[in-house]
Amino acid sequence: AMHQAGVTNTVAPLGTALTEQQVRVLKRWTASAVLVFDGDEAGTKATLRAIELCERQEVSASVVALPAGRDPADFVQAGEEDALRALLAGKRPAFPFLLDGAVARFGRSGAEAKERVRDFLFPFAAAAAARLRAEEYLRQVAEALGASSEAVMADFDRWQARQRGRIRASGPAAEEGAIP
Secondary structure: OOOOOOOOOOOOOOOOOOOHHHHHHHHHHOOEEEEEEOOOHHHHHHHHHHHHHHHHOOOEEEEEEOOOOOOHHHHHHOOOHHHHHHHHHOOEEHHHHHHHHHHHHHOOOOHHHHHHHHHHHHHHHHHOOOHHHHHHHHHHHHHHHOOOHHHHHHHHHHHHHHHHHHHHHOOHHHHOOOOO
16 A cells, blocks of 8 residues: 555555564664554554564664554545655654653653653663663653653663563573572
8 A cells, every 4th residue: 555655665564463573674674664553553552562673673763653543555545645645754753752642641740640651661761772772762751751860760770670570580490489
C-alpha cells in the first residue's frame, strides 16, 4: 500500500511482528526508520516493541500514528494517498512520541501519575544502546514532569538494579531453588 501511495522506500514485516533480526537487516541499509503500524491496539503494541528493538540496534526511529482503525491500505483504497503522505511528513521522533503519549495517558499531576509516566518510559531509556542517549531521554522525562534530572536518574539507576536482580532471580539457579 505504501508503494501504491508513492512511498517506495518502504518495507513491511509480516503482520505486525517486527523482529530483532529484521531490525538488524534494516540497519545494514539505513541508520533511521519511520515506523508506521496500523491504528489499532495491535499496531500500538507493535509500535512500542519496534521502538525498543530499534533502540537496541541503534536505529534512530520516528513514528507516524495512523488514525484509529486505519492502516496504509485504507488510505490507498479511499484515494487518500496525499493524506497518507501528509501523515508521513508529520513523523515524530520516537521518544518524544512515547513521552507525550505517556503524559496523555497517565497525566503529570501528583507523584503517582509522574511515577507511572516514569515507569512506562524507563524500559525505552534502558533499551538505548548508548548511555548518552539514555541520559537525554531521562532529561526529557524530568523536564516533562517538572522533576530534577538527578532525581529521575537516581530512580532510573534503582530501577535498573531491580531489573538486574529480577533477571538473576529468574535464571537457572532460581529454578533449582538456589539463592542467587
